[in-house]
Amino acid sequence: MKPTLSAVALLSLSLCIAACSDQKTEDATSTTGAAVEATTLPLKAAAAVDAERLLAADAEPGSWMSHGRTYSEQRYSPLTQITADNVQDLGLAWSYDFGTQRGIEATSIVVDGVMYSTSSWSIVHAVDPRTGEALWTYDPKVAKDKARHACCDVVNRGVAVWQGQVFFGALDGRLIALDAATGEVNWQVATVDSELPYTITGAPRVIDGKVMIGNGGAEYGVRGFISAYNVSDGTMAWRFYTVPGNPELGFENEAMEMAAETWNGQWWELGGGGGTVWDSMAYDPELDLLYIGVGNGTPWNQSIRSPGGGDNLFLSSIVALKADTGEYVWHYQTTPGETWDYTATQHIVLADMELEGKTRKVLMQAPKNGFFYVLDRTDGTLLSAEKFINLTWATHVDMETGRPVEVPEARYYNGAPATVLPSYLGGHNWHPMSYSQDTGLVYIPVLDFPAVYGDDKDFVYRPGAAHLGIDAILGSLPDSQAERDAYGAIVAGRLLAWDPKTQKEAWRVEHKGTWNGGVLSTAGNLVFQGTADGKLKAFTADKGESVWEFPVNTGTVAPPISYEIDGEQYISVNVGWGGAYALVFGEYVMPESQSSINRIVTFKLGAKGKLPEPEWRPRVTFNPPAETADKATALEGKILYQDNCNGCHGLNAVSGLLIPDLRGSGWLHDADGWDKVVLKGALAASGMPSFDGYLNAAESQKIRAYVIQEAWRGARNQKAKAGVQ
Structure with a gap:
């Protein structure tokens, strides 16, 4: 890792950034990127984040140093300048255009006077958080046809910073370390086999000198894992697989041997089993435990993946690992024998909570399957689980066994097709929720609509292709426009305030459409959320009263953050419509979502800025040739x-x-x-x-x-x- 350069040296270096060659380790991919010349540079050390600062993140409430602000991933800001009483004076301070036109899902990092963010195609941007002025940009030059393996758009959820470096995962599977001051490449490694359909869309985390990164691609046939790399040179420190491999080749550890007992058939010949760790992570420094969320199987349909059933560990599970070694400690499986794409990769939040007169170290998650879980994070004990939406695949979670009590008809391969709530997009998808230390409530971006599942009797495994194992016709929309409109009428989305102690709803706000953004709560009694109809909105955290909104001219799915510079509090969010719903459910995408704008928009009290009017365009101009096919x-x-x-x-x-x-x-x-x-x-x-x-x-x-x-x-x-x- 390079030593910190002086401001003079940085200014000199900025003149030759474009001519500098990328440094790569021997196992780096051949694809390279380039840093754009900096226009201004911070005068103090860039991203001088270490373990001491991250562990004491609350002592720096004006910074947003990690993905969820702190290791507990609560997405709660202690800043109090902007409150429910004055939020109506919030105005646009600045905006920064990313220059891309696909989905935007990143959480920005703000530390030591610089904002670091990512746009679609894994491009990294460093900007001045006071003004939005560009400092540098790095494009990893991901091959555009890699989009075929990105099930849910060519998105990226952000970076991690540590001791002067910026780490991010590129869509093609590289983990790249940049110099935080210049955007130059320090090192890059291929974290996956480039011949296989892996992708990376999630944000890495750094713990005690190791950067953790997972991957995606379960729909296309891969074996999931999470890896840790040394921040100094990119050498791998450990790797934990989430599903077992071919038993004839032996198992990596006792956890994989245990997991293999819950599988049937020859899952390793159907692409590896799936179980990718494509998003959520959280860390408890006192227990030194890293918590990861594991995704769906390959294929979705369990009757094909594991004929005869089985829990199929560690699919759809929360897994606790020793952060230093990657050693398995405990797991809790939210959906045993998962067959509906009910991943457990959704946001994980840690908190200390008084339950029944006792303070418990809890872990909370609202995964796709529609139940809200509270676990004891020391050992994985289930403390409570209740429905946060109206779901139909199970009646409840049995507290003695910790298992959901399924409705038999929901397993669609038993005969007739099944209409199931929630859909494969879940009751809550990747969009981060937030936990307020003031109200004790969790704020969940909820999706609410069903899907029809049916067994694919003609399934054939094709390496590199999508492997769902469900009937393609049943999974499509009806031909009748009236039936399509009726389905669209029940597609719902809301912001739900949930009390994790009582497992009951505190309040809700129904939105115009679904696939709304991640959530930020603040000590100013506020909750901020972007919406699918092109707005950033604020609600009171205690009651859910609408107190402010601003048109950002595109559907917003990324979560907001808050930071403070020079005594002024800012609210910032990355906007740009995208992701799985935006791609697949075009029939129900609202006109307000359809601008292709990608930008950062940032607000402060008293600002009066305005965004340029969007250039709206029609969805499609019909001019088809004659129908000649039968x-x-x-x-x-x-x-x-x-x-x-x-x-x-x-x-x-x-x-x-x-x-x-x-x-x-x-x-x-x-x-x-x-x-x-x-x-x-x-x-x-x-x-x-x-x-x-x-x-x-x-x-x-x-x-x-x-x-x-x-x-x-x-x-x-x-x-x-x-x-x-």
Whole structure:
């Protein structure tokens, strides 16, 4: 790690940043990035964060030094300048455009006079938190066709800082350490096998000189794990796998041997079992325990993944590890034998709480499955679990066994398809919740809508392709527009204030739509949240009264932060519509969400700034060619589309606007050109990969026939709504 440079040396160095070559370890990937020349530089040491500062984060309430502000991940700010009484005077202080047009999900870090953040495509930005002036930018140059393995958009959730370095995970699986003052690469390592469909979208954490990072890709067939790397040079300190490998090759440790007893069949031949650690982490320094959330299996459908059942550890589990060694300590599985994509990768919060007259060290999580869990974080004992939404896959959690009591019909491979609440996007997804030390409430961004699951009788494992194992037609939207509209009417989203002691709702605010942003609570009796309809809003933390809002001109899913510079408190959030719902559920994306703006917006009391008006554009302009395919061909195309295309281009070919809507594509008029894009990768540089090896020419044309059918359906619906005969 480089020593801290003087301000003079930094200014001199900034003149030659573009010419400096990247330093890489031997196992680094061949892809490199570049730092943009700095315009200004801080005069004191950059990101001089260490264990002492992180452990005493509350002594620096004006900084936001780690992902959840503190190791406990409460996302609570002790700052009190902005209150429920004066928040109406909050105005735009500055904005900074990222220059990208995909999903934005990052939490910014603010420390030692610099804000560090990330945008889509894993690009890192350092800006002045007083003014929004750019300091430096680093682009890791991720190959655009890597988007095919990003189930839920090419997002990045942020960086970690430690002793003058900025750490982040690139979408292609690299862990990269940058000089915090200049944006130059100190080292980079490939954390995954680049031949496999792994991705990284989560933010790393640093504990005592080790940077922890997980990965994603379970939908595409990988074996999950989390790794720790030494901050000085990127050498790996330890790795913990979350699912067992091939038993014939032996097990890495006793935890994997134990986990293997809960699996059946030959899961390792279907892509590795899944169980990726793609987001949540929290750390208790007194217990020296790192808590991780584990994701879904490969494929989703357990009857294919593990025929005969089994709990399938450590899928959908909270796992406690020794932070220094990665050694397994305990686990709690939220959804044994998971089969609905009910991950436990959602935000983990730690707190000390008085329960039944005794102070307990608790861990709280509201995972996808719809139950709110309170655990004793010393040993994983379940203290309570209650529904925070109306769910239908289980009736309750048995407190003696700690297991959910399932509704048998919810396991869709027992026969008939199942309509289940919540959907595969969960009752709560990745969007961070917040715990207020003042009210004792947890504020949860809730999603509320069902999904239909059915067994895929024709499942075939295809390396590198999506592996859900569910019926593609049942998982799509109905053809009838009236039925689609009826489904859209029950798609809901809200901000829910939850009392973890009583496991009861304190208050709720219903939002206009779903897929709303992460949450910040403050000592000013405030809760801030961005919304899908393009606003940043503030509510009183005790009662949920609406007290302020500001139009940010795009749907917002990232969580806000608060920091203080020169005696002024700021509220800041990264805005930009994106993620799984934005891509897949284009039918229900609100017009207010559809701007492709990506930026940081930052507020303070008395500011009067204004954002430029967004350039709205229509979702699609219909001009389809004649329908020449028969219904059977179009139906085959629909199945192929749902299996290969809907994750980016939307259910039933209705785009969420982040990706071009195929119903308006000019390639529909050019059969040969369509095949060049789909099979030959003509647009790979723009993020549309080749599907050669997954589709043949006949299948490609069947998908085209289906999209043409949907284009005509959309055109007719558009005319009907406009009253045109």
